[in-house]
Amino acid sequence: MPTRVALVASSYHPHLGGVESHVRHVASELRAAGTDVEVWTVDRGEHLGTTELDDIRVRHLPTPMPARSVGAMARFALAAPGAWRAWRSAQRSFRPDVLHVQCFGPNGLYAAALARRARLPLVLSSHGETFMDDHDAFGTSALLRRGLREAISAATVTTGCSQEVLDDLRDRFGLVGGVVVPNGVGPAPEQPSGPPRRGLLGLGAGDRVVFAVGRLERMKGFDLLVDAVAALDDPSVTLVVAGSGSQADPLAALAQSRGLGDRFRLVGPLDEAGVDAWMRDAQVVAMPSRREAFGIVALEAWRAGSPLVATSLGGPSTFVQSGVDGLVVDPRDTATLAAALRRVLDDRAFAASLAAAGRRSVEAFTWTRVARDYTAIYASAVVPPSGPSGPSGTLPSRS
Structure with missing residues (x-):
């Protein structure tokens, strides 16, 4: 069973949202269960570097993307080598057994490239980013579309938070199989004192x-x-x-x-x-x-x-x-x-x-259950099961 997992999130604290909450809770549950975990997330230009949240190291890594204009391509050419060094440095420092991409975007492109270079198992978890984005990032970016297809093909396991998500990955991005790992929710948060x-x-x-x-x-x-x-x-x-x-x-x-x-x-x-x-x-x-x-x-x-x-x-x-x-x-x-x-x-x-x-x-929807599902997936990623199986079908689909 792997002892080191890098959760590679498209967004994280201090930003608020579904994937941010999902990754934060999963990281805490994995750590409580004895897994050494780090969160790697996208540096949005805030240059937060390496921080800590819930006693878990968070690395904010640059993910420059190429664009079609001459100026944008020039800026990418200047920024890309440094970004790649930052990702390689994170990998050499933490030495993860598994790279787990949560919500595919530029983070997924860099993580997939790193998984190939370092020969690390890759796990993908989609949260509906392929169809929930109002700006249609996957519709407008051929690079993202191609990158996701290639990452799905290379991944040991691909999960979706619902059958709706897996169906879209199958219809448009070549997924075969797939595993449903739903969201969870924790105990009610403590309420601050004050007027209603x-x-x-x-x-x-x-x-x-x-x-x-x-x-x-x-x-x-x-x-x-x-x-x-x-x-x-x-x-x-x-x-x-x-x-x-x-x-x-x-x-x-x-x-x-x-x-x-x-x-x-x-x-x-x-x-x-x-x-x-x-x-x-x-x-x-x-x-x-x-x-x-x-x-x-x-x-x-x-x-x-x-x-x-x-x-x-x-x-x-x-x-x-x-x-x-x-x-x-x-x-x-x-x-x-x-x-x-x-x-x-x-x-x-x-x-x-x-x-x-x-x-x-x-x-029925606890973060402990979600982390337990992921832990089983990590085990299958590091130690392939006996017998033939598809790249994303190592666990039975759950709904």
Whole structure:
């Protein structure tokens, strides 16, 4: 079994997001189980160097990419040798047994090249980056597309956080086989002392909150949620959205045009404790994504004991039982989404039953389970199983 694993993440602390949370929790669980682990992540120009988080070393490595303009190519030619030296230095210093790419991007290109050069096993974990990016990085970059195909071909195991993710890798990037390793969620974070968050927004006990959280980008569908809340035409309902992104101002403008006024609030990016606090205070948590790779928000809502309305377009439809531990609807249908919100808001007994079932369902999604799945994959990567198998099919697929 390998004793040293480099988790090569496309993004990490101090940035917030799904992959950042996934890698941070997995790193802590692996370390607690006795694996020596480091996190290698992309230097976004902040020059953070080598830091430490949760007693785990974090290396911020440069990942310059070539572009078509003459100037960009010249800058890449100057930067690439130094970047490659930084990656080789990280490998020689830590001496990992496995390189595990979490969310393929420039990090994946460099890690795959390093795996070839150092003859290290490569494990890939996709989190929907091939279709969840609003800027369509894989659609616009032939280098990324080719790099991902080659990395999948070379990888010992490729995982996806849902069947939705694996299906896309099979359809467009040549994956054969593949293993589902879902997201997880930890214990509820400790809440800081202070006044209730709704009080800070001037909301009273009679105000009912629909809460949503995520990147403020088109794929997350918050504009669809604005339309649905407006369709409720209920002055007691306020939509609170947490996150940051390019759609913050357009969302605010849309809410004003729909007549929501102060019944629409943007509260900015929140840490895990902040998200949990709002979920516990909300009457319903909504996930209106146009497409969703997994939907860790669903697990967070279950943990908080909040009734959930989730998208049917992607990951949540594979693990949320509609009518049991949530309602699963197509958010593009404004009337259907509004009706689901209305049912949860108005039927307290039904809302309580969804919340209670969610608390039971979330028990199956722990970070310990995720780390255990990865540990089995690392073992198969270092010691190939006897008998023939495909490059990504060394473990049975799980869903």
